[in-house]
Amino acid sequence: MTDAVFSADSIADLPSSTNSAQVRRVLYHHRTQGKAVEGVHIRGITDGLRALGVAVDILSLPGADPYQTPASMSPTRQATRWMRYLTRLPEWLFELAEIAYNAVVWWRMRRYLRRHPDVDLIYERYSLFMIATVAIARKFRIPLVLEVNDATFVDRVRPLRLTRLARRMESYLFRRVDGLVFVSRTFRDRAVQVHGPIAPAIIAPNAANLQQFTVPTAQRLQTRLRHGLGDSTVCGYLGAFVPWHSIHEFVYRITPRLDERPDLKLLLVGDGATFEDVRSWVQSRNLQSRIVLTGRVAHRDVPALLAAMDLAILPSAGDYTSPVKLFEFMAAGVAPVAPDFGPIREVLSPGKTGWIFRAGDLDSAVDSVLQHSRDLPALRRVGQAARNYIASERQWSNNVDQLLAFRRQLMRPEHEA
Secondary structure: OOOOOOOHHHOOOOOOOOOOOOOOEEEEEOOOOOOHHHHHHHHHHHHHHHHOOOEEEEEOOOOOOOOOOOOOOOHHHOOOHHHHHHHOOOHHHHHHHHHHHHHHHHHHHHHHHHHOOOEEEEEEEOOOOOOHHHHHHHHHOOOEEEEEOOOOOOOOOOOOOOHHHHHHHHHHHHHHOOEEEEOOHHHHHHHHHHHOOOOOEEEOOOOEOHHHHOOOHHHHHHHHHHOOOOOOEEEEEEOOOOHHHOHHHHHHHHHHHHHHOOOEEEEEEEOOOOHHHHHHHHHHOOOOOOEEEEEOOOHHHHHHHHHOOOEEEOOOOOOOOOOHHHHHHHHOOOEEEEEOOHHHHOOOOEOOOEEEEOOOOHHHHHHHHHHHOOOHHHHHHHHHHHHHHHHHHOEHHHHHHHHHHHHHHHOOHHHOO
16 A cells, blocks of 8 residues: 555556456445446446455445346436435535544444455545545555546535535545545546645546446337337437536527438437426427427436437536446447547547547537438438447456456565655
């Protein structure tokens, strides 16, 4: 383990390896609800480790079991009752509750580690104000790797009130943990700009499990028939209907131009805050046969719905994030049209595994969808190339290999104090 402070120059991507012989057990700790995209990521890493024979135990909030299949795609309806109560607290009081939760984690994790002396790695999904784990990891001399998906310096759904305290705690953590995992170089670079030297880090974009998105042709045809898609060219969307994903704005802009492509239909999967507005818009224009809204769907139904698509639209995303839905589109062999944010450029090759448009320019997104939907052979070719990319580089097993290689690197003598 290391107490050293590393410069940005020492942060590098490390090669992957499937050798897990040195890791017997991993404790995966998170303070999220374990639902929706969070659950996909947690299960992806956990399943990948277990496939290599590594025992993985998950320590989480009560009721936040990521292996309880969510009943819907909606992140707004998956919270437990007590979590909904907590989120209604004034922000400053909610943040104090987050700080107080450190005492719970200290007690639970210490008890767990005394019962399991064979833990070789603690892997934690970073949450603001969560600081107990680094002290426990040092007490038990177990390497701690922090997976960073949130931070004080990015736009958040819940605006911070105790900002100065959160920033100081975050800076301490980013220096004192053994390693950091960021989903994009943009995210890592911003962390360095804000906090200065941080612990060694790797870049591990999100991924998908190819097997989950392998759907028989007959099931694809049945899904298209069930939703009235027929032989149309289908542009799809998967995810939450929330303002920052901009699917509502995309629908408003493409609707007046649908006559340019009479055989184009939209298949929009999910729900959320803007769903009812979109549905009213579609119904008021009598476009139900052109724009299909599935609403909430069971997670098990998602692969077949993706297989029914010919191309997919990602109207917007965080400019530092790695959207899971992008990798799921690609794993399903669906050619994506996505904004040109840095993290997306890191994984999508324009014209080869998808297409990009200028971020924030949804008229350009509409132009791209209308243009590329005219060429079905190109859609199939690009979709297959996207699937091949996932198969070779961006399955969850690739992320696990990289994580284990990173852990071995951190345990080398030159990283020891």
